[in-house]
Amino acid sequence: MTRYLRRFSRTERTLHWVNALGFFMLLATGLILYLPSLSMAVGRRPLIKDLHAWSGVGWIAALALVALLGDRRGLLRTARDLDAFDADDVRWLRRRPAPQGRFNAGQKVNASLNAAFTVLFLVSGLLLWLGERDTRFRFASTVILHDGLMYVALVLLVGHLYLALVHPATRHALRGMTLGTVDADWARAHHPKWVPRSGDDGGPR
Amino acid sequence: MASCLRHGAHVTSEPIDDPTGGRPAPRRYGRGVFLLTVAGGLSSLAWGKSVWGHVSSAVSPVASSLAPFLPTGGWRIYTISGSMPTFDRATWRLKIGGLVEQPVSLSYDELLALPRASQISTFHCVTGWTVQNVHWAGVRLTDLFDRAKPLPEAGALQFVSAEEPYIDYLTMPQALLRDVMLAYEMDGKPLPREHGAPVRLIIPEMYGYKNVKWLEQINLVSDAGSGYWEQLGYDQDAWVGRSNGYSSAPAPPAPAGASHRGFFTR
Numbered sequence: 001m002t003r004y005l006r007r008f009s010r011t012e013r014t015l016h017w018v019n020a021l022g023f024f025m026l027l028a029t030g031l032i033l034y035l036p037s038l039s040m041a042v043g044r045r046p047l048i049k050d051l052h053a054w055s056g057v058g059w060i061a062a063l064a065l066v067a068l069l070g071d072r073r074g075l076l077r078t079a080r081d082l083d084a085f086d087a088d089d090v091r092w093l094r095r096r097p098a099p100q101g102r103f104n105a106g107q108k109v110n111a112s113l114n115a116a117f118t119v120l121f122l123v124s125g126l127l128l129w130l131g132e133r134d135t136r137f138r139f140a141s142t143v144i145l146h147d148g149l150m151y152v153a154l155v156l157l158v159g160h161l162y163l164a165l166v167h168p169a170t171r172h173a174l175r176g177m178t179l180g181t182v183d184a185d186w187a188r189a190h191h192p193k194w195v196p197r198s199g200d201d202g203g204p205r
Numbered sequence: 206m207a208s209c210l211r212h213g214a215h216v217t218s219e220p221i222d223d224p225t226g227g228r229p230a231p232r233r234y235g236r237g238v239f240l241l242t243v244a245g246g247l248s249s250l251a252w253g254k255s256v257w258g259h260v261s262s263a264v265s266p267v268a269s270s271l272a273p274f275l276p277t278g279g280w281r282i283y284t285i286s287g288s289m290p291t292f293d294r295a296t297w298r299l300k301i302g303g304l305v306e307q308p309v310s311l312s313y314d315e316l317l318a319l320p321r322a323s324q325i326s327t328f329h330c331v332t333g334w335t336v337q338n339v340h341w342a343g344v345r346l347t348d349l350f351d352r353a354k355p356l357p358e359a360g361a362l363q364f365v366s367a368e369e370p371y372i373d374y375l376t377m378p379q380a381l382l383r384d385v386m387l388a389y390e391m392d393g394k395p396l397p398r399e400h401g402a403p404v405r406l407i408i409p410e411m412y413g414y415k416n417v418k419w420l421e422q423i424n425l426v427s428d429a430g431s432g433y434w435e436q437l438g439y440d441q442d443a444w445v446g447r448s449n450g451y452s453s454a455p456a457p458p459a460p461a462g463a464s465h466r467g468f469f470t471r
Contacts, residue, residue, distance in 0.1 A: 084233060142332075
């Protein structure tokens, strides 16, 4: 009989999917503004610009709302977990075999990068918006930062989608982010330091 | 992944709920990655443009051969209305009016029949992006003036776009800079729709918002008024690097003669 362990709480899953929805909304509207062929096919630039800007505002507001109304203590615990790198994590990053906890070291780095990118997207986007209205907020490099972030974020996204949807060894993790639970045997193989000794359902709720 | 399995089997046979027991405390690398990335990104506001300029000129031989395959070619298409104007070769006219002896209305073919000028110039947008070495072909304003004959009191030109309500102005000395042109070709092809087909103004010395797209009318007027973006707070004289907050030095008066040469030969 397959035993399942709870890996992600409802708050964490909501946060993930709100983040994903916001990102794809911003990516879609941003690409329409950025790619000449799409700009021409879609037109309505003022509307798309507004949609893009308000998606950004809505994205941050929704993330903040979920964090405030959800399981704050659980989120803080997860954040501390993502922040901490032990000797095994460092070994893992050097591509040596090392047992991993609830998050492997790659997932921890990815989380930090994504958090930083959220801040940088927000700041550079805000500067673009303000700069159109006031020269004090206008910098020649803002648009390069905003576009550069988009390219790097796309690379991270492709890697994330590959590991979550395609790669046979890791794609089971998707279940954790949809239903909240993962196969105990899979967890023991990939996240042995997280799996409770008895194999009982002891993860966060 | 085999190694994971091995370790998994190993670990589950031992107590594991005290991961730090007897080991050094974990390092807070997560916040380090976060803070370094944010700091690097924010500092790039100071160095991003110049570094990107060096990188793109260093790889420009490669980049120009790759350009046709890149999604943007460096351009971003800015419009102000719901849809881009469409060009109908049969009905399109370029009108020159206002303070002229002889109002002129040119068809597309008549425009192409005028003396052809070409140049390679760099296009700067006020939002910070730049496209280097664009090949333009078109007509010089002086060849239009030969037909329309501006009156002596005409001190400025109003450029009217088919994308309403986009207009902009140049003073007569600005309009007579040597590399100002009405471009109907870009990089060897007829000007694409998103770049202002069939003809746009090109003034490389100034930011893109002065380079009116979808041009359909030029009116000679006594003084320059405020264009679309100037009414929203952008500078009247959009000199590249010397306007719109990019320099503390005030924009100089319009260079009438020799001083534009530096731009042209750059």
